Amino acid sequence: xxxxxxxxxxxIDTLCDRAREQDFAVACFYCDFTAQNEQSPTSTLGAVLKxxxxxLKEIPEEIMQAFEDQKQAIGGRGLRLPEIVKNLQTIxxxxxxxxxxxxxxxxxxxxxxxxxxxxxxxxxxxxxxxVFLTGRSHIRSEIEKRLGGRILSLLVxxxxxxxxxxxxxRLEEDTTPEAMDDSLESDILxxxxxxxxxxxxxxxx
Amino acid sequence: MSQNFSGNINSFNISxxxxxxxxxxxxxxxxxxxxxxxxxxxxRTRRVDDVGDWLLQTDQFRNWCDVTGQxxxxxxxxxxxxxxxxxxxxxx
Numbered sequence: 675x676x677x678x679x680x681x682x683x684x685x686i687d688t689l690c691d692r693a694r695e696q697d698f699a700v701a702c703f704y705c706d707f708t709a710q711n712e713q714s715p716t717s718t719l720g721a722v723l724k725x726x727x728x729x730l731k732e733i734p735e736e737i738m739q740a741f742e743d744q745k746q747a748i749g750g751r752g753l754r755l756p757e758i759v760k761n762l763q764t765i766x767x768x769x770x771x772x773x774x775x776x777x778x779x780x781x782x783x784x785x786x787x788x789x790x791x792x793x794x795x796x797x798x799x800x801x802x803x804x805v806f807l808t809g810r811s812h813i814r815s816e817i818e819k820r821l822g823g824r825i826l827s828l829l830v831x832x833x834x835x836x837x838x839x840x841x842x843x844r845l846e847e848d849t850t851p852e853a854m855d856d857s858l859e860s861d862i863l864x865x866x867x868x869x870x871x872x873x874x875x876x877x878x879x
Numbered sequence: 880m881s882q883n884f885s886g887n888i889n890s891f892n893i894s895x896x897x898x899x900x901x902x903x904x905x906x907x908x909x910x911x912x913x914x915x916x917x918x919x920x921x922x923r924t925r926r927v928d929d930v931g932d933w934l935l936q937t938d939q940f941r942n943w944c945d946v947t948g949q950x951x952x953x954x955x956x957x958x959x960x961x962x963x964x965x966x967x968x969x970x971x
Contacts, residue, residue: 720911811960825956843927
């Protein structure tokens with residue numbers, strides 16, 4: 675099945691390839707409704723911060739200090755959301771940072787609001803930051819409202835070419851190839867993309 | 880026990896001004912126990928080559944991706960929306 679994950683992972687890989695040539699950071703996060711409890715704004719942006727920091731030659735002094743300080747607390751404690759946001763603001767001000775978050779609609783609405791507000795304060799402080807988001811269309815107005823200003827948006831749905839490539843790849847994996855003949859294969863490659871693209875009239879192709 | 884011992888050797892050999900490899904990974908794990916890059920690896924291995932490449936050629940993507948010019952708040956965010964399960968019923 676083709677999902678937004680496929681588009682997100684393509685974008686993330688493309689950015690990672692470029693990041694090797696130009697010096698910038700790429701961090702990703704895939705929201706998942708089956709993991710909603712562990713995907714709070716704090717843990718989501720904590721995971722983003724971890725990826726950004728892992729690309730630095732040296733761990734920033736502030737983070738080292740916070741790490742040492744928290745050892746005094748019983749059982750230790752992680753960074754709080756404002757601290758995570760502050761660290762991301764600082765790092766992304768000196769190094770272009772791409773933050774990619776997939777399937778935002780799978781995030782709990784209360785979490786999503788906080789997450790978007792946090793992203794907004796990162797971008798405001800450090801306009802060189804780039805944020806890539808995917809999600810179902812019903813959260814579009816929420817994203818525009820929360821992030822303020824204009825955002826670039828793009829309707830994404832697989833075009834006919836994508837579907838044919840996808841089907842070809844899956845047919846090649848067929849474990850019972852003897853059941854397939856050329857005419858059945860060409861029927862599949864012709865009829866399925868037609869019916870799918872009919873569902874997406876007006877899509878970006 | 881042996882792990883502690885080798886950890887001590889490690890921090891002993893390297894100047895205190897630098898984080899050791901162990902300390903570095905300890906701090907990273909402390910920042911977050913989650914591993915979104917593993918999820919990414921999993922998804923990318925199942926991705927079919929070249930599918931969705933057109934997205935990379937769109938004006939929106941190119942414009943968003945370009946960090947060489949002036950920093951503009953207006954193009955900091957690219958939101959790709961759609962029905963994430965396209966072909967759910969067709970492509971089992």
